Amino acid sequence: MKPSIPKGTRDFSSQEMVKRNYIFDTIREVFRNYGYLPIETPSMENLDTLMGKYGEEGDKLIFKILNSGDFLDGLKDKDTKEMGAKEMTKYISEKALRYDLTVPFARYVVQHQNDITFPFKRYQIQPVWRADRPQKGRYREFYQCDADVIGSPSLLNEVELIQMIDDVFGKLNVPVIIKLNNRKILQGIAESIEAPEKMIDIAVAIDKLDKIGDDGVRKELIDKGFDNARIDKLLKIILDKSIVSVGDFNFEVSHNINESDARLAVLASKINSDGTFLLPEVFVKGKNELGYIVHNVKKLVSSIKIEVDLSLARGLNYYTGTIIEIQVDRSRCKSEFTSSICGGGRYDDLTGIFGLPNVSGVGISFGADRIYDVIEELNRFPQSVSSSTKVMFVNFGNNEAQYCLPLVSELRKNNISAELYPDAAKFKKQMGYADDKKIAYVVFIGGDEMSKGVLKLKNMTSGEEKEIKSDELIKHIV
Amino acid sequence: MKPSIPKGTRDFSSQEMVKRNYIFDTIREVFRNYGYLPIETPSMENLDTLMGKYGEEGDKLIFKILNSGDFLDGLKDKDTKEMGAKEMTKYISEKALRYDLTVPFARYVVQHQNDITFPFKRYQIQPVWRADRPQKGRYREFYQCDADVIGSPSLLNEVELIQMIDDVFGKLNVPVIIKLNNRKILQGIAESIEAPEKMIDIAVAIDKLDKIGDDGVRKELIDKGFDNARIDKLLKIILDKSIVSVGDFNFEVSHNINESDARLAVLASKINSDGTFLLPEVFVKGKNELGYIVHNVKKLVSSIKIEVDLSLARGLNYYTGTIIEIQVDRSRCKSEFTSSICGGGRYDDLTGIFGLPNVSGVGISFGADRIYDVIEELNRFPQSVSSSTKVMFVNFGNNEAQYCLPLVSELRKNNISAELYPDAAKFKKQMGYADDKKIAYVVFIGGDEMSKGVLKLKNMTSGEEKEIKSDELIKHIV
Numbered sequence: 001m002k003p004s005i006p007k008g009t010r011d012f013s014s015q016e017m018v019k020r021n022y023i024f025d026t027i028r029e030v031f032r033n034y035g036y037l038p039i040e041t042p043s044m045e046n047l048d049t050l051m052g053k054y055g056e057e058g059d060k061l062i063f064k065i066l067n068s069g070d071f072l073d074g075l076k077d078k079d080t081k082e083m084g085a086k087e088m089t090k091y092i093s094e095k096a097l098r099y100d101l102t103v104p105f106a107r108y109v110v111q112h113q114n115d116i117t118f119p120f121k122r123y124q125i126q127p128v129w130r131a132d133r134p135q136k137g138r139y140r141e142f143y144q145c146d147a148d149v150i151g152s153p154s155l156l157n158e159v160e161l162i163q164m165i166d167d168v169f170g171k172l173n174v175p176v177i178i179k180l181n182n183r184k185i186l187q188g189i190a191e192s193i194e195a196p197e198k199m200i201d202i203a204v205a206i207d208k209l210d211k212i213g214d215d216g217v218r219k220e221l222i223d224k225g226f227d228n229a230r231i232d233k234l235l236k237i238i239l240d241k242s243i244v245s246v247g248d249f250n251f252e253v254s255h256n257i258n259e260s261d262a263r264l265a266v267l268a269s270k271i272n273s274d275g276t277f278l279l280p281e282v283f284v285k286g287k288n289e290l291g292y293i294v295h296n297v298k299k300l301v302s303s304i305k306i307e308v309d310l311s312l313a314r315g316l317n318y319y320t321g322t323i324i325e326i327q328v329d330r331s332r333c334k335s336e337f338t339s340s341i342c343g344g345g346r347y348d349d350l351t352g353i354f355g356l357p358n359v360s361g362v363g364i365s366f367g368a369d370r371i372y373d374v375i376e377e378l379n380r381f382p383q384s385v386s387s388s389t390k391v392m393f394v395n396f397g398n399n400e401a402q403y404c405l406p407l408v409s410e411l412r413k414n415n416i417s418a419e420l421y422p423d424a425a426k427f428k429k430q431m432g433y434a435d436d437k438k439i440a441y442v443v444f445i446g447g448d449e450m451s452k453g454v455l456k457l458k459n460m461t462s463g464e465e466k467e468i469k470s471d472e473l474i475k476h477i478v
Numbered sequence: 479m480k481p482s483i484p485k486g487t488r489d490f491s492s493q494e495m496v497k498r499n500y501i502f503d504t505i506r507e508v509f510r511n512y513g514y515l516p517i518e519t520p521s522m523e524n525l526d527t528l529m530g531k532y533g534e535e536g537d538k539l540i541f542k543i544l545n546s547g548d549f550l551d552g553l554k555d556k557d558t559k560e561m562g563a564k565e566m567t568k569y570i571s572e573k574a575l576r577y578d579l580t581v582p583f584a585r586y587v588v589q590h591q592n593d594i595t596f597p598f599k600r601y602q603i604q605p606v607w608r609a610d611r612p613q614k615g616r617y618r619e620f621y622q623c624d625a626d627v628i629g630s631p632s633l634l635n636e637v638e639l640i641q642m643i644d645d646v647f648g649k650l651n652v653p654v655i656i657k658l659n660n661r662k663i664l665q666g667i668a669e670s671i672e673a674p675e676k677m678i679d680i681a682v683a684i685d686k687l688d689k690i691g692d693d694g695v696r697k698e699l700i701d702k703g704f705d706n707a708r709i710d711k712l713l714k715i716i717l718d719k720s721i722v723s724v725g726d727f728n729f730e731v732s733h734n735i736n737e738s739d740a741r742l743a744v745l746a747s748k749i750n751s752d753g754t755f756l757l758p759e760v761f762v763k764g765k766n767e768l769g770y771i772v773h774n775v776k777k778l779v780s781s782i783k784i785e786v787d788l789s790l791a792r793g794l795n796y797y798t799g800t801i802i803e804i805q806v807d808r809s810r811c812k813s814e815f816t817s818s819i820c821g822g823g824r825y826d827d828l829t830g831i832f833g834l835p836n837v838s839g840v841g842i843s844f845g846a847d848r849i850y851d852v853i854e855e856l857n858r859f860p861q862s863v864s865s866s867t868k869v870m871f872v873n874f875g876n877n878e879a880q881y882c883l884p885l886v887s888e889l890r891k892n893n894i895s896a897e898l899y900p901d902a903a904k905f906k907k908q909m910g911y912a913d914d915k916k917i918a919y920v921v922f923i924g925g926d927e928m929s930k931g932v933l934k935l936k937n938m939t940s941g942e943e944k945e946i947k948s949d950e951l952i953k954h955i956v
Binding site: 009013039046049064093141154156395401415416432437 | 480487558570607632883
């Protein structure tokens with residue numbers, strides 16, 4: 001039997017681990033700098049915590065855990081002859097592996113609501129599992145790095161999250177575009193053409209406008225059951241830059257959404273008197289939010305490019321306001337990467353599913369595995385990313401080895417990673433080990449050196465060798 | 479429905495997380511200082527990688543994952559009427575959650591043997607899952623922190639691992655006793671009384687000697703089927719301090735076990751001519767190894783107490799040499815903790831089960847969850863263990879908030895964690911938030927301060943407030 005691991009899962013070697021940790025550490029440091037605190041939830045959740053939260057397709061992709069002990073007990077007195085797998089699962093499985101960090105987080109907030117100070121800013125870096133068909137860049141176990149703030153409707157949270165995205169990708173040296181949209185804008189457009197339930201079809205059509213033109217969009221929408229009058233109206237809205245452009249949208253608004261309701265109504269009617277449409281208030285509200293965010297973010301970010309993209313329809317199922325998606329900016333680097341590497345948005349009622357309604361939250365999630373693939377593709381992992389041993393002592397035999405032990409200890413006490421080769425193996429083998437492990441310095445202490453109280457120190461990068469006093473070793477390690 | 483999590487699992491709050499990370503970071507730093515490199519393996523392994531490796535009881539405690547898709551497909555054409563859960567599991571589950579880090583590590587070494595430089599020093603800090611009955615201090619999901627070196631028979635590895643244990647518990651300020659034994663000694667004793675298969679019964683009996691005396695041990699062994707002649711012999715060996723004491727054992731031996739075989743034979747015969755028993759060579763070899771380790775370790779460790787304990791029978795299933803167990807030293811602190819908080823040993827053929835025989839390894843495993851409980855019990859988490867926000871800006875309204883944003887950014891750029899309260903909430907609420915989150919400094923910037931280019935800085939520990947220039951804020955944060 002040749003040992004192997006389940007498809008879609010991965011082993012990580014030391015070299016991969018140090019690169020992965022570089023990404024996690026960078027993200028974690030930014031989260032901390034912005035006042036987000038860590039929590040962790042169990043890998044397993046009760047099955048009914050997860051089921052029904054990700055749509056029917058999602059339910060199928062949740063990994064279920066067989067009840068321990070005699071799981072057949074659950075099927076006693078049940079007629080299993082006609083029972084399908086879906087039905088049987090209820091009786092033989094009570095637990096499942098988490099599918100994302102968002103639903104467990106909502107469960108956490110509701111369960112611990114009395115111990116939490118709101119607004120609650122938390123981050124969470126843990127693996128999730130999905131029974132997706134494995135393919136390049138898609139794994140069955142992968143890490144999510146989430147930051148959310150819950151219990152505050154303020155748009156300053158969105159501004160802050162976008163600053164964090166800017167910081168993370170700035171530090172990681174990956175040029176990115178941040179695409180922004182607002183669920184309320186999409187909803188407003190759908191309502192304005194009296195097709196409120198067709199928001200996604202509309203977003204998909206808008207997305208293709210550049211590629212297939214007005215006529216192509218019209219054809220596609222007719223296939224989806226839209227009539228020509230509605231399509232005319234939709235195209236007019238989309239093509240009228242003065243209506244959808246956010247950059248030009250120059251207004252003053254309180255960051256507290258509730259306070260600004262009155263002004264929004266005014267704005268809505270203004271647009272009506274200027275243009276052709278009576279745009280629903282929700283559209284203006286969404287545009288307003290987007291405008292506030294873009295206005296403030298522009299002054300604060302340094303490395304990201306901001307793009308308002310009305311076709312962005314990410315995770316419409318629970319988002320209610322801002323929608324964020326980050327892609328590699330291929331105009332600024334040579335990348336083949338077109339998928340999203342980070343995303344998020346605002347949800348007004350995520351905790352409602354667990355019995356705590358009307359708590360607004362907003363969050364982002366970094367896809368560490370994809371970010372890894374991008375940095376690898378761009379060859380931008382810093383040289384310094386390595387956690388290998390700094391100093392190795394060659395082992396010339398038992399006496400020499402015992403003589404070295406206190407010297408090795410001394411280095412470690414000074415936080416310099418050091419090791420003594422454990423066996424008195426052939427010199428060539430020991431040096432090969434030092435090479436493979438990319439060890440920076442090698443120390444030689446044979447009988448001669450022992451009697452003189454000195455050692456030979458070899459710099460493995462430059463090849464330089466020098467004899468120094470044993471008690472001065474630390475000074476020579478840089 | 480009140481949300482909850484599966485029994486035996488835990489949510490970790492921010493306060494718990496920072497304490498847990500303190501333990502993980504301490505262990506990780508020591509691992510690194512000794513030249514161990516990180517790897518990670520998937521949470522799921524193929525079921526046949528795990529089954530049969532932990533005994534029959536262990537097999538039951540492995541969490542199995544239901545095949546995704548229609549798991550009933552696996553039962554097609556099977557007569558399920560008389561099928562028990564154990565048999566059925568084979569057809570509906572192919573994967574399982576890892577039960578420890580050792581077996582996945584052995585699988586990793588065999589699978590990647592061509593990419594690994596030996597001796598392979600790796601560490602691994604990941605959760606494991608066991609379907610044990612949950613009780614105080616025993617969880618169904620918990621972390622193991624393992625360091626192993628594989629491919630080197632040198633006893634210097636044991637010396638190094640014990641130094642690491644000393645370092646970790648020294649840094650964590652937990653006084654511990656390290657108990658040492660050697661599987662070969664137990665084997666030698668069992669062989670010397672012609673009961674080689676009863677090693678564990680013997681270890682258990684030795685363990686009770688202090689409590690129940692010679693007669694008690696004799697009675698217990700008779701119950702186990704030993705005759706009086708063997709018991710006489712056993713007691714003579716155990717009670718003869720000159721035979722079992724390791725501290726007095728003063729000998730010279732090469733640290734390379736193979737090279738020292740000849741000398742060991744001499745030693746064995748010496749003991750025979752001095753004493754009463756022809757002790758098997760394996761006994762002397764074990765004692766010899768233990769002596770070498772104790773001799774070297776004594777010169778290098780600072781905070782641990784070392785104790786040779788011939789009754790230590792930990793994990794006899796795969797250990798073949800040194801056995802290590804760490805307990806809280808209750809003579810040096812007020813603890814109720816009697817279970818082991820770290821343990822390990824040498825195994826000569828762990829990778830053999832996956833087809834790579836004769837590769838000797840030795841490793842230790844820290845039980846992070848139990849260590850957490852001990853430090854909590856002793857109240858020894860350092861005050862400085864906290865990762866909360868350093869500076870909070872009070873939000874007095876939209877204009878003031880927008881004025882603050884660049885100042886908050888400036889702090890973050892200098893790696894000082896800072897946040898602006900997102901809503902213009904009541905002053906009392908905002909200050910309550912700062913208190914709850916144990917934020918060190920609070921900044922006030924109202925209209926007055928804005929026009930003067932100053933800010934009010936409150937030290938939340940001392941209560942002191944001062945007015946300073948906005949651009950000098952960083953200088954005042956310590």
